[in-house]
Structures are given as structure tokens and as C-alpha cells.
Amino acid sequence: MNYHTPSTFEDAARLAGAAGGVTRFLAGGTDVLVQMRAGMVLPDDLIDLKKIPGVHDIARTADGGWRIGIAVPGAALGANAALVADWPGVVEGMELVGSTQVQGRATLAGNLCNGSPAADSVPGLIAAGATAEITGPGGTRSAPVEEIPAGPGKTTLAPGELISAILLPPRGKAGGDAYLRFIPRTEMDIAVAGCAVNLRLEGDTIAEARVALGAVAPRIALAPGCAAAIIGTTLDEAALAALDAAAQAACSPIDDKRGTVAFRTEVAGVLARRAAAIAYSRAKGE
Amino acid sequence: MAKDELSEFHLVGTRPLRPDGLDKVTGRARYGADVSMPGMLWGAVVRSPHAHARIVRIDASKAEALPGVKAVVTRADFPEGLTGENWNLQENTMAGERALYDGHAVAAVAATSALRAQEAARLIEVEYEVLPHVIDVDDAIRPDAPVIREGAADATVPEGSPPNVARYIEFGHGDTEAGFAKADLVRARSYKTEATHQGYIEPHACLGQLGADGKGEMWVCTQGQWFIRQMCSSVLGLEAAQLRVTPSEIGGGFGGKTTIFMEPLSLALSRKAGGRPVKIVMTRSEVLRATGPTASASMDVKIGMTKDGMITAADAEFRMQGGAFPGAPVDMALYCAFAPYKLPASRHVGYDVLANRPKCAAYRAPGSPMGAFAVESLIDEMCRELGLDPLDVRLKNAVKEGDRASYGPTFGSIGLVETLEAVKSHPNLELPLGPNQGRGIASGYWFNHSGETSVSLAISEDGTVQVSVGTPDIGGSRASIALMTAETLGIAYEDVRVNVVETGALGVNEPTHGSRATFASGKAAVIAARRAIAEMCRRAAAEWGIDAEAVEWANGAAQPAGPNAGKFPPMGIEEIAAKMGSTGGPISGHHESVPEGVGASFGCHVVDVEVDPETGRTTILRYLVVQDAGRAIHPSYVEGQFQGGAAQGIGWALNEAYVYGQDGRLQNAVFLDYRVPVASDLPMIDTQIVEVPNPGHPFGVRGVGETGITPPLPAIANAIEAAAGVRMRSLPMSPPKVLAAIKAAREG
């Protein structure tokens, strides 16, 4: 295996484009090293992105949003008070990935590119309207985060393309987001179901909302029916019931070692209600 | 027990620092994988990806051509003609004609680095003919199930039994039908438990060396170095005394490290590689796929009870699979299931069934948790139906000294009533519960075990004392044995060093299993100390010119045994030791036996849970362990055993399970999905040590290691019914199952 430490994303893309065999990018490493250890992936070329300037930075953008470097670990997101104040749901999603130790390494970009339908940080990013900046052999483009996952273990990135930053929009006033997942233990598990809710209020009424569901379909995706169920409401009992039903309707899960179709579907509705309530109270500044 | 032994202890019951503690908090302690040797090679094992397959062909030519590869072994490198359990062990070490479970070893390779060995293992080509497989015990016992092995049934199995039944057991007493007729309530229920793994954090590791002369050495993490020696010798056709096995510090065992897995492979590879030492360290995935988990069980239980809570009769039929070999602890499960109850009549039937799973190993009170899950759950359900207090019913039916045990023998001194009384007066029972919360109680039992034991004690030149024991220290036994030895000799705890020694240094010792280390090695150490005391008294007597019988030992010194013996100042152990070269030579004490007088241990647990009615998730709010220790030599480590057993039982109850796919492959062979409890899953675990001394041990010790894993399974099931109104009869009581039960109850 060849180990590369490019100093620009363009060099990284070139290396990946030129490599003939199995290529992997190393951001946090918490997925790649596990796959290598298990013999599931035996890369010929491993391209370590952590030496590229700026990949460890969290920066405010000119429009009041955020630019998050691809090697920023979960622990660093949680330590940035201004980011947590803006996007608590995004940060809490990332902070649920693995242990304290894993939080010292695991990244948003890595969690996204791993392509897991259960990735905990991805629903929050999608609900927030985050975009991925993508560098490839043809230059740089950007895409909404929801366009990256392509099914278990797959992304829509072309060969040689890699994510060079995650961008969050400005929070704006009267907004709040939240992410909840269900796991059998209190920590250390992969989500059996997950839901992120991002909403903006006008007075007590929800003016805008984005809801994303995780671990209940091959791809983590927006659930427009869920958003429609709560927009224009004050998140009263009827709206919560409608949200629950819409979340369940949006599920197309599988039975596996972590959960059943019936369980995932039912719990997705429960999580949607509970996450919406948290997002709502955050939007109200409570 | 002699009176003076109980009158006053200076050290027994205190909590000094453990002697191996400093090494363990500084990273210096050497475990199985921590040792390397000059010229060492690394081994890797090729394992079957199929649950059941004929091995058509193994081609290692590509691996052998890889630079740095020094040896490849397959079953062809092992001797033929083994029978019985020796054949089982050999077949489990390395598959012969067929791979019998996902993870079964089919070849092994040694190379100059770990990475090179892994590369070589991937280059070994194995052609399989996949065969039908069976995983679940109820499927495996069907007459038309795929046959794991023709002729596996032993003489106990009745003619005409299904083909995968390997052993059959039946016992009982009294007239059960008459007993059921006397009952006001008779209930029959079925229960299932899934296989779980001991989950020790240290993967198996060994470093083996074997020359062409048949002489070998091994460094290995094990609960029993003599078992490793005997089993490796049998499997490889070696002379046992030519193999010297040294136990490393051990990173947990819980029964799972009392047998062999890849240890013979390191020796076979070493012999083939010109005697170079070969180190093999399992990955976690290998540990879960290919070492010994516990059995899975399917159980039918029937109990009759009068309306005031007296049990009139009991009937149990248990079916257990312990993998592709005989050995599921169905006998132990049946012996323990009703042990806390005085039964007027009983019938017990058990089937040991083969399935395409790894060969089960012992796991903490083997069998007892399964039986308790069934019986303690049903008793709770019946108490609920009759409106009786489950603790009162347990007290009413509790066995006492002199009672006939449900499995036949008569109980000696036991502390079940004292344990239940202690629970009854515990403040946790008075604490209020909120909505969706419930409290459950359950009892548990383990016989405890003695076994072959050999201990040597020697007085050093300065009067300090070394004790050589053969039972690896898993949870503080060096501290407890040092305390008992120092107490006996009347010297300081710090003046005793207890060493766990290699097979060349003592006679045969059974492993640290059956909660026997503090009982058996401890008792042998006390007897060895008494022998050394007798010798020291003789030396003093000779110097004083009086009869040895006129000298007694007190406070670490020989003393005249009374005014008639003469007037001499006490002769301390240091003084006797300093002169030993000129008074007759080295002074030591030795004892070897199968110590008699094992004392059984009963426990009772109380758990408070909260069940989320929308997700089915159970949270443990509060937990209490009350258990009879006989005598707590080092109470901190007794509490530690109680707490650790409870935590493992909680894991078994709620989330731990072997999950197989349709293809018969284990799907959760990593700690991410084999869900042992993490720190945030548990509350503090309250403990209360009951001390009803065991008259069979000089200080009253019963074993304490195993009983604690047993009550959590039913206690949590009972608490879940109290909290959520649903009765869970299959483990694990995971959120999807609990939520489905809640929904069914709501709708039905």
C-alpha cells in the first residue's frame, strides 16, 4: 500500500485519478482503518488529506454561514460555542458518532462519504441545508449534502472527486434544529432509526421546516411530507400526530441485526415527534 | 471449623491493595499478546466462511511461495485416531473433512510478520462444497434437521431420538402428577435464551514453541495452564510433561479461557518451522466467531402452586445447543433451575443438541442463568396471578440445611434464607417508583467447585513467604490467598507474595473455574502454611530442647505452649528463617488434594427499571445484589464479583445475543454489534454481602464468582412486566421485542 500526503485537494484528486487500484481517502480514519483491519478493503493507495492547509479549520463565511474543514473531528465541532449555538442539531448528530475517542478523529466529511444509511451526522446536515464543496479532476463544484449518498456504502462522487469542505448556511433568526437517534444501548451503537428536524418560526408558527430521516431507507433523505405536516402549525398535538404518520410513511427500512421493519418505522415516528419538539423549543430560544 | 479460626481475624475481611495492582495501573503487567521472543514468527488462521461445508481441497502453494512464510498447517499435520472429547477438541482446533460452523479453522500459517502472515492466509485457497446447516436449537432437534455428525449420540440418548441429540438427561423425585393435582394454580410456559459470549476484553493470545524433539513451551492467556498442557498434548500427540505452559496475566475469562482454541496451532506451526516460536493473537471477530460462547436454550417449565404460595410440583424440559459438539450445559441448567426451592416432586429432562455453531465453552455458572430465566420468571408470573409477594413465596419455599436439593443431594450449610431476609430488609425495596417503572426480584444459585489443587509455600531467608499457586488470578485471588496465608502465619499481608506458576513448578491444578480459586487454592495455602508452622515449631522445640508438641504458633512466632513447656521468649519467623540452613534446611509447606467441603452460594437480586412505552427501551434505574459469600476474605473483590456478574447478566437480559443470517454466518462479530453494557448503560450496583460461613473452608469461604450472573435475566423480565405489563419469555429483551409486546398487549 502506498501512503500519500498531498498538500492540496487538487493534488489529492490527481493522485486518486491516476491510481489504478483500490484507492481510499483518509480524513478521520475511523472507517477506513476498521475496513483495512477486517480485510474488507485493502487499498493500494491511501491518500491522507490531513496535511492539506485549512482542513482542520472551522470558519464563519462572509454570509454568516460556516465552512468546516474535512479533517475537523467531532470533538472540535462540539468545542466551538458559536457553531453549537447556530446548529446544535448538526453538532449533536456528529457527536453521537462513536466514543469520546472516536470523536477525536471522526469527521463530517468521512461520515458522509462512508455512505452508511445510518450515518448520524448526515440527517442533521441535510435538514440544515448543508452543501458539500467537491474537488475533482475537473475543478471544484458544490452539491447539496442530500445528493451525496447513493445507497449503502456508495456516493454520487465521480472517480477522483473528493469533498473539500462542508458548508452550512447562515442560521438566521428564530430557527432551531435537533437530531435524535434510537440505539439499544446509551452509546456506541449504530442508529436503528434517526431523525433531524430544522425549522424556522414566525411568532409561534412554523414557517419553514426540513426533516431528514436516517437508517430507515437505503439513503438518508429529506422527508418532505414530514415538513409539510408541521409547516403552518404551532407543533400542537395534531401536528405531532401528522408528523409521526408522515415519518412512518416515509420509511422503507429493512430487517437486519439492528432492528426490524416494524420497529424502525414506528420509532422513526416517535423520534420525529421528539426531535421536532426540541427544535421548536430551540427556535423559541427556550 | 475449629473455634479459634473464627474468633478474631487480623487480616481476613480487610481491604488491602492488591499485590499485582501497581503493574496493572502502569501498563507493565504482561498479558497474552505482550510477550515476544527471539526468532519469533507470527501466525494467522484461515477460517471457514460457511456454517457447514465439505472441505474439497486446500491449496497453500501461493501462500508457501510468499517470501517470509515459514510454515502452513492443516488437519493433515495432526495425529489421527483420537476419540471422545480429545477428538472433539482436535476437530474444533482444525476442521477435518467438514467445516462445522462459520469461523471454523481450516488452515494456519506462520510468517515473519503479522502482516505477512495475514497476506499468506488470504492466499490459501480452500474449495468448499456447501452443505445444509442448522442454527436454532428447536430446528436442530427436528428429526429432519441436517445431521451435524453421525454417531455423535452417547449411551444416554434413547433409541429413536432425533439425529442431532448427543446427550440425554432425566432425573426427578416424587409424584409430579399428584403434586400438580394438589395445586391451586398450575402454569406451563416456554422460554428461549440466545447464546452470549463471555466478552473478556483480552482476545486469546499465545506464543508457542515446539521442537522436533517433542519439547515445547507456551506463554498463553488462560484460566488453566494444566488444561492447556493436557489438551495441546492430546491434540498433537505430545507427552504432557515435555510441554511447559506459563500463564500470562489474564484479561478476563469468565469460563471462556478454560479450553484450547488456536493454542495447538502455534505449536504445530512452530514444529514445522524448525522450532521457531510462533505467536498467534486472535482478532475480536475471531474471538466471537470461533471461541466458545455459551449455549442457547429452549425450555418448557411447569409449576404447581397452592394459593398461599407453596410449590407442589415442578416439571422442566430443556433443550440446549452448544455448537457442533456435545457439551451444552443442559445438566447444570437443570440442576440449578429449582435449586432455591424445596420441591415435593420434580421431573427434569434435558437434551444436548448439536448445531452449526462454535463449540460452547463454560460461561460463568454454565447453564444456571438459562434455567433461572425460565423458573424465576414463571414463579413471578404465578405470584402475580395469585396476588402473592414474590419474596415471601421464595422464603416460604426456600431450601435450608438438611433439605433435599432439587437435583438430589442434601444441602449442607447454606445461606438462602439469610440472603432473602437481607433482601427483605434492604432499603431499596422501600423506594418509590414512577410511571413506566417496575421492580423485579429473582434468585440464583451456583454449586461452586473444588478440583485438583496443588499449592507450595516456602519461607524465605528473611522470614517472608512465597506461595506458589496454579490458579491464574482473574479477579484478585492473589490478594485473598495472601490474606489467608498471612492470617494463618500471623504475619503481615505485605510479607506474603503469591505467585501464579507454570506447569513445571507444581502438580496438576484445575483452572480457575467454578469459583474455586479462593476456596481451593486458598484452603490448600492455609494447609500448606500450617505444615510450615508445624516445621517451624519443631525447629524451635529442637533449639529449646523440648517436645515439638509443647510448642505452639501465635502472632508469627513459636511459643512455649504453656507454663509446663518451659520459659522461652517467642521465636519469630524471621529468627527461625535466618537459622534454617543450620537447623535442617529449607522450610516449606505443601498441600495437594481435591479439597473437600465446597459450599454452595445463593443470591437474590432486585432491579428497578423504566420502560419507554414508545420505543420499548429498558433503562436500569437501580440494582441490588445480595449474595452469601460464606466469608468475604477481601470484601472489595467480593463486591466486584457481585457487580461484574450482575452487569453481564444485564447485558444477556437486554441486548447481547449471537445473531445469525439465513446463510448461517454470524452477523455481529464486532463489539459494535455484540452489545455488552457500556458505562453509561448502568447505574451504581448496590451490594450486600451475606456471611453464612462454609464449614468446609478454614475461613468459611464459598465461591462468589458465578451466582451473580444468574438472577439478572429473570429479575429484569419480572421488572419489565411490573413496568410495562408485558411478560417477555425470550432473550434478549431488546427494544424491538419489548415494543412489539407492548403493541400486541395494547391491541389485544
Next chain:
Amino acid sequence: MSKIHVTTTVNGDEVEFLADPRESLLDCLRDHLGLTGSKEGCGTGDCGACSVTLDGTLVCSCLVLGVEAEGRRVATIEGMAEGNALHPLQRKFLEHAALQCGFCTPGILVAAKALLEKNPDPTETEVRYWLAGNLCRCTGYDKIIRAVLDAAAEMRQEAA
């Protein structure tokens, strides 16, 4: 497949080793530097027995490549005591009998030290969640949690 020369600082000492780029930092610590105090319990970041700090951040050394240690600062269990003076956590683990087999102990001590440096006064719940990635199969965690809380209290007293 050539090895890479790595120069790094471990427990304050500059060290060098040759690493195959596929080897984890844990492999390199144990097999190239002889620092076997960090343990491999899983190799997948699920057990925490290999916990070390890398430039002060708590990580699983099985999830870090050895070659990534170039120019960094690594701290392991072997550097926790200063000579014969144990860290308060080490002392409290002994006093509270917070270990049975001791295999998870190095990782838990390293992780707990990282916690107390960040949060000198953690609640029981905070300790439990911080240590959720450190599996212990022997103790049921009770005595471990008590030892960490007691060490924190003592360290606060000393700091005051």
C-alpha cells in the same frame, strides 16, 4: 512495499521507528517500540483498551496509522506516573479496587485523565458517558466510576 521512517515523541521522549503504512499506531507502539501497556481489545475503535492521546486529543490508537504519528506528540499509559509517583487516578483505582483483570485499565486511566484535564468536576453521568467507549467486562463499572470521581475530588483539593 517499503516502510516509512517515522520520528515522533512518545511520553516526552523522541523515538523513531520504521512503519509499514498499513500498521496502526497501536501496532507500532506495541511491536516496534515495546510499549505494550496499550492493549488491543477489538481493533475497531469499540473498546477503548488502546486509548492514547495524540497532540493532547484522546484517540483509539488502533484507529490511527503509525505513519500519522510523524511529528506528533503521543502519550500512553507508560507515561502517566512520574517516576514512582503515581497519578491520583492510578492511586484511586488501586484504593477502590477498580480493576479485576486489569486489561481495560490502561485505556480507562488514559481516557479518565483526558476527561479530568478538560472537566475537573464531572458528574457521575458525565464520567459514564465520557468512558462509554471503554469497555470493562469485569467490574460492572461501579468501582471505576467511584475511583474517577474520588480522584477528581482529590485533584480539585490539591489545585485549590
